[in-house]
Amino acid sequence: MTNHRFTTRIGAALAALCAVLAVTACGAPKPDASDLDKVTFMLSWAPDTNHIGVYVAKHKGYYREAGLDVDIVAVTQSGAEQAVNNGVADFALSNLTNVSTYATKGAQLKQVMQVQQKTSAIWCALASNDAITRPKDFDGKVFATFGSNESDAVVRRMIETDGGTGDFDKVTVGTSTFATLSSGRADFGGFYSTWEGVQAKMNGPELRCFSEPDYGVPGNADSIGIITSDRLISSDPDLVKRFVQATQRGYIDAYEDGDEAAGILVHDAPEANLDEAFVKESMKTIIDGQYWGDRKSIENGTATLGAIDYDGTQQYFDFLAESNAYTDATGKTVHTAPQSHDLATDEFLASGAH
Template sequence: MFSLQKWGLGAVCCLLLILTACGGQSSAPQDTNASGPSGSGSTASGKLKDVKVVLDWTPNTNHTGLYVAKDQGYYEEAGLNVEIVQPGEGGADQMVASNAVPFGISYQESVTQARTQGVPLVSIAAVIQHNTSGFAAPVDRGIKSPKDFEGKKYGGWGSPVEEAVMKSIMELDGGDVSKVQNINMGDADYFTAVKRDIDFAWIFYAWTGIEAEQRGEQLDMLYVKDYSKSLDYYTPVIVTNEATLSSDPELVKAFMSATAKGYQYAIDQPEKAAEMLSKAVPELDKELVLASQQWLSPRYQDDAAQWGVQKAEVWKNYADWMYERKLLDKPLEAEKAFTNDFLPQDGKS
């Protein structure tokens, strides 16, 4: 249903189109709308503050903590009335960077591109500690290692990042990326595309991989993090903009306190969390949501001290990798791209 190309690389491409429009400013004009970043917590009259958080794509288990926080009243306890919205034509990054909404779901690769172009996005939490994406192929295609990509048809979006990652891991295995045929998948989902005209694609296992399991379709999955430490980056992340951080840090703190509770609940009780997501988004396949949640919940925090924590070395390693491959115009100032300052102290909300 959802490929990484649609979730991640497509978002990067959309962001690149709006970089110039953002003008590279370090802050955006203040939005006086209630959903913007001015003012935090409850108002003087005791009313909840209206706040929007924009998703990167269609709701899925990457987002469960948001829905749990809303369902369980964690946002209300923090003085917030949070509305979870889907991105407009320009994408979530553009909406957050322009200060149209204070919070959104993005990706380390997208934030890295943005920061080096002067776009004021800042990551405030890693939704998942380790990269769960990779190249997936039906087992009958015989793709057991990156070298096996040779002579095969890859379905993607034509992004330079795709070819760079493929080239990087193929070279480690003695492969030649020029021997891979690239095909634009368009709007086709993974399962349609592999039956029609491709052999493999880049997916998030937590959704497309689990869906394959449910369909009884066996996959060979090559996780990119297994081939390079630099490719074990954060995807997805929760982002805000520099204007919100500077003008209303209490809002960010309140939002992250409640959101962290939501993800901790999803870690501790994946089945109940899956029910909440399915209740909020009834058009999703309930069995897929449950299976995906059971697979993903232990991976939200994984080996980190607490959910959401980000490491400077992860940001630097991936940005250096991108810069070395001419995917960035200049090196990233990693320490400005993310912050852990708004996560609950000592893991407590």
């Protein structure tokens, strides 16, 4: 894969992060396994390029250097957020929108690193479906959904912005949105440009897609990153700092060399049966699209990979609240938007790491 190289970034990143971590000196003997703090990281779904920095950090020994023995585990049926809230997992991949949704139901979660800085969601029909050429055409059609109020609000806003009424039918997706559309059970559904969008370009079926920022949905809906519990932050902030900064190193390396990171993910997550060419293309899409932040700004230290996008996420939370998408634990609509500054923190990042 073609990469825009940061010629000075790796050496500077290692020096900066070693100094901040202050756990073991770079190049020092690796700590004995018995001296490591055991940490559980839970996937949000099957292993993919959203998780890749965690795999890179583990593969390259960054967690061991930070005094951590990290176990990467499959997501539970109740979901990664619930597992973290209940103490089943210490950390997980999620996004700040999910944190806000669970917060309205009483969960005590916090995002401690936001990897993705812009929306990658795309809303698509099969290119062979001539009845859909713009979001307005979703009116009266069948939406392949996983059942969230959030996705309903997004689709409705896109339709209305494009001049439609925002009325559509729904069918719950089983295992694959692609299969649901191909079978004719639904007319359109949600995908991600950095994963399913790549799959469609490489292997089909061809899609016709629309992005939500182009059709009236404000802010950053896809604030993917690392979450933990308020309980762990309170009881062991040093452990949180060590995990976050070692993970930050992994994502920095992946943003530098997508091909190398892809090979690590494929090798270290064999249960996912990932095609390396596909994973490389996904990383190329992330890097070329600068989904994890402006690369020049990260290189020169004026931006930090993993920083929270408080403004963009708050705009999206306000939109969801206005759309009556939030509910409390009893199912009652919550009209007051959660506040991103209450649900996320940059305090554990190595600022200026590049």
